[in-house]
Amino acid sequence: MYADQTAVVGPLATYAEPHCYDLCADHAGRLTAPKGWELVRLAPDPDALRPSNDDLLALADAVREAARPPAVVAEPVGQGVEVGRKGHLRVLRSTRPDGE
16 A cells, blocks of 8 residues: 555465565564554464365365376377478478378
């Protein structure tokens, strides 16, 4: 709130705001406002500090995703025809086995 000459320190932002910055607890605790400004410190909600069901579900989903075997990527079918070369790089055009 630049026009109000007020700096507000509170919980982490839940959406992007152009003049807001997320700080760690150490830096938020040491933050000072410019001379003549008011500094407002908002206490965090104690319930927000505990993991929520959404946090636990997101963690479980991430673990499941990491444990899933990688998908098998099929190799391209057909032969590549070299159509250009620059140094050690080659440009290939693929041809399909059905003649297209």
